[in-house]
Every structure is written in C-alpha cells, then in structure tokens.
Amino acid sequence: MSTSKTIGKMRGACPCRGATLAKLVQPAILALLAEGGLHGYEIVQRAADLPTLRGSRPDPTGVYRLLRAMARRGLLAASWDASEKGPAKRCYHLTPAGRDCLASWVATLSDYHRALEALLNLTRRAAGRTRKKGCGCP
Secondary structure, three states: OOHHHHHHHHHHOOHHHOHHHHHHHHHHHHHHHOOOOEEHHHHHHHHOOOHHHOOOOOOHHHHHHHHHHHHHOOOEEEEEEEEOOEEEEEEEEEOHHHHHHHHHHHHHHHHHHHHHHHHHHHHHHHHHOOOOOOOOOO
C-alpha cells in the first residue's frame, strides 16, 4: 500500500473523527437487550442506528464474538429459537448480572459525560486561540 493511502486510512480512523465511539458496543448491547430478547442479527441491525456508531453497521463477527464473551461472563443468556421458516436462531437475553453491569455502565457513562463536558469546554477555549484547522484529517 502506498504511503498516501496508508495516511488516508489512518486519518479516516483518527479519534478526532469519533472513530473510538464504536468501542462502546458493550453498553449498547446491554441497553438494547434491556427491552427484551433479540437475535444476534437484530442486535447488529439495531446497533447501527445508535449515535455512537453514526449509522455504520458494526462488524457482525465482532458483535457475535462479544455476545459469546458476554454470555461466558454471565451477562447474557442465550437460547435457541426454532422457527418453521428457517434455521434456528440464537436469542440473547440479559441476566441479572447483565442488568447490574448495565447499571454500572450508567454510572461510568455519566462520569465520562461530565469529563467530556469539561474537556469540550477546554478545547473550545483553546481552539478559539489558535488558527490551525484540525489535525490535517480530511
């Protein structure tokens, strides 16, 4: 890959463009499942509508891997849902431990929110003092 293509890819994934917001998939899955059980495919589809993913569909392989890891940790329970119209699908549900984890995420995200608000105020003031426009990302 040429250097210009490599730099272009790196800029597209730059944290200043919100690329790291997708790391919040676990609390998103917990929140989606708090309303009731869902199949893995439904979780992937609904996650794409969440603000942290900005309309991008999450990597299904990564989501399924995370679902299995969350089930091993006892946050989710999975059962097979047999259908007359197709193959059986795995349905995921929150466990009591998953609900506790979701409550912990509420506290953690609230702390992040306050910290981000303070950082936003700081960066707004600092950006007002500089003429440079961004980090060079397209």
